[in-house]
Amino acid sequence: MPKVLLTTLNAKYIHLNLAIRILYDLNKDNGNADLHMHEFTIKNDPKEVAAYCVDYDVVCFSCYIWNITQTLAVAREIKALNPNTKVLLGGPEVSYEWEPVIAEDAVDYIIAGEGEIPFEHFVRQYPYVSLVPNLIYKEEGQIHYNKQSVQFDVKLLEDRNPYQYDTAEELNNKVCYIETSRGCPYKCEFCLASLDNKVRYLPMQTIKDNLLYLMQRGRTIKFLDRTFNIKKDFTLDLFQFILDHHRPGNVFQFEITADIVHPDIIAFIQEKVPPGLFRFEIGIQTVNQQSNLEVSRKQNFTKTSGVVQSLQNKIEMHLDLIVGLPLEYMADLKYSFEETFKLYPPELQLGFLKFLKGTPVREKYEQYDYVFDPEPPYQIIRSRFLSEEELHKVTLLENALEIYWNKKRACNALKHITAHYSIFDFLMGVGERFVEKHAFHKHTLKQVYEVIRDYIQELYPQDTVLAELLALDYYTFYKVKPQDIFELEADKAERFKVIESFGLNHHKYRFAVLPVHFDTTIYIQDGAIQPKLDYLIIQFDGQEKGEVLCADLQYL
Template sequence: MKTIIAGINAKYIHTALAARGLAAYAAQRGIDGVRAMEFTINQHPDAILRALYAERADCYLFSCYIWNWELVCRLVRDLRTLCPRAAIYLGGPQVSFHVGELLRSLPGVDGILRGEGEEPLCRLLRALRSGGDLSAVPSLTFWREGEVCETPMCAPMEMRELPFCYPDLDGLRHQIVYYESSRGCPFHCTYCLSSLERRVRRKPLELVLPELGHFLAAGVRQVKFCDRTFNCDREHCMAIWRYLMERDNGFTNFHFEITAELLGEEELGLLGRARPGLFQFEIGVQSVNPDTLRAIRRGADLSHLREVMSRLRENGNIHLHLDLIAGLPLEDYQSFARSFDSVFAMGPDQLQLGFLKVLPGSRMERDAPRYGIVSRACPPYEVLFTDHLSADELFTLKGVEEMVESYYNSGAFAHTLRFLLEGRGAFDTFHALRRFLEEGGWTGESLSRTTLYDWLYAFGTRRCGAEGPLLGELILLDICLEGKPKKLPACLAGRDQTKWYRPIRTFYEEPHNRGRYLPDYEGEDPAVLRRITHLEVFSFDLLSPGRERAGCALLFDYRKPKARRAVKVPLE
């Protein structure tokens, strides 16, 4: 029996771990004819439908999430028309709750597998192939004689039984490879489905470490761990971090979702020795309001979190991503602004300003009426307003979030923003920037990088009282750090470097300069060096704390990390 498991990703660079894992588990259990197919929500629905129909499969299973649910519903309806005799089943977190209601709303679907799917899928496929009784399949909601029937949930599987589902990594080197070394979470956050399974199951290290070795050997770009609180088991996480550091290939990055308050001296000491770029941490702060944290059942030691963040930032070798959630219980606009400023002051490389999603099946779904939380009825179930945060205020926060994404999280405006934020509150500044754009006629359309620089220059000079020449030089510094300048924004129009052409050429032609400042390019022709690096002369010493008005030549070496990309050089 030919079976297709369809995984529909949010982006092309993602991989469908669930679809791949289910297919690999079925093969491991001796069930042939099962194959995973991957698509993205950005593909035309007709192209996906055509690919699925061309398989003429006996059974189709869709892996369902918030991001692909609407597309899955459309595909299922059309696929049922095209393949009236095929069995069609759904699975995944999007369809694991309120299942009977979902099944009644999709008459073309034969059944839904709830929760963890490996063993239930195998039992289902065996029953379909043999004509067996579906009531013996665990975790299944299905139609029987016009009635919705539901079987008991399957017991959680042992993680050692999970197969490695990336036998061939050749085509995935530039994609994000998802991996799990554990399931479940020890914490009880009311907005998260992972908190429903309080028992944490871990895959044995004797299986995990060799699998991670495959990723390193293949040189994949990034491995993103799906473990909800990766460092909840100190020995488990330390063993993995040590292994990855010892076998670091100098390229692959590993992303972990951690609770920073659990990091102690030994962990911090180990992490301080990691190669810059080897690890990336996502840390969910969500709020600093103690009443809000209690309402969502989230423990937090904010003073220790600040201490840990300070240590990690001091090391400067791990990309730090902090999360905030707007729309949580008991958090009003002013409280959220305080949470924002508090988290921003910790200096993350990225600050993710998210919005509460009232997920079906979560405790938050039950608590929502208590706090006056009203959310969208359809995915992504995002909050619309609460008793403490109005719809207008939430839309204002959406605008702030857009400014944070464009200007802060992009990393392309770091020096300019740092200057503009001196002595100012971060939340108020991003809010004022958003209002400035709207008052200037911006209607929300996507803006080019050069246009964003122009808006920031105008905002800085008109609203922040910034000195135009200095602000322009800081913008140019940010541009040069991103890459060799090509098209400059309008705010830098008229900048004339003609008098420096000959000194710049002379700098590159001098062997002493090449040996001292560009030792990694030994033997390279000076003309080639001018093309692959960049030398710019500034009117201010921008790398000094006081940014004195003094001529300063900066050499940008784009083979180096951005933090070490610019160095002062002498220029006659």
């Protein structure tokens, strides 16, 4: 009986791979193979991973765009240690344009496409694999592909729990992935999901049983459905199930299409869902309708914006944009970015177009004069619409967006910029200034604020409110009163006068007192700038980030 290992290299330690768990659960008792399962991360030393794998007869890797390079490195190490160990690859990254991969001496087999049916045949028939559907293999120096049209019936997952082999501690410390359906009704040409347009739902009771299992043991549960909200009744049913059974600490993440969210779903969320329980990932990608049509994508940005705004008091939003789509020049990208940024999502991801194997945008790249990196992640280098220099500038903007907005370090200042200037130009300028002085991945928090402070002083010297709002961001990001790098704090005598006049406990807390030119109470309550000579008072207890005290001394 062959000893077979199902494994993968996850992007991070906190991730779990659902695919290998499903394959393990379906095949562990078939009696034809001694099946095992183990996970690594892309940061593990390939030699150490290979040393774990070499005692198996067959090692099966789940391959994705983020791990294929490291997976092949491990495969080569396995062959160096034990040439008799066979290596099988599966997953989206090897299901298309697989010829260079199977040509690798370290790769013996590839399963193309959905893996359940081929893998079952493989473990039952091994080592006689010539009849395994969709298996690519080598025999006597020749490469064979047993291409067949097979599709797994997801109803066969009824009453199966792929997470029953994990400890409660492991589930609690990692992101748990769950699927309720496969396929996507949309045909966006940059996405692999567009290749499977038939949406297939798992049995509802199995979904609920597994969801309950994860809720009781895990914390963060992420749904893998490409468009979770296709069916209103299905969505509401699972939302209600979550509300009935979730426990403190649970967070649920969904990928939704915002412009088709039914009004009943919005009403349900507003009426029943507590803030912070749900997170929605929304792929806006572009506001440019010509670009959308060019990649067979449909989107009504007006409706999307309305849904985002109507739910932002309850749902944490993660919005995505793609840089480099056809027909989107720099001015179009700027418009898309600024219109999306005005929604003030807690996280805005600016991703660059990737030419994934199997996608239509990769197949017709020459039509738009695209040049992209031939190595994973196959990212755009230039096109007819954006030059290399322009794309480089956008990468600097992306870094600034991550440092100052997504990490919540300058939200007040950036909202002010958005209301009065160009947030696109500002972030690009800050990004350029930052890289002149520091590495994006190696800097101090003080340097983060010094760069944006100096940039604001240089470009907007007359905008005193902007400088004061940045100071607000700065002081409220620290748990301990930081150095006065803005030189805005009141002097010692004035500070103590303010502290005493409000009866603040200066024995228990430390305070920053900044004279400002806007009504702090109105701003903290409503986000509106009302001109007024006022004091911004931030209290520090050393445990939590600085808290703003308004004139009436209520915490806000």
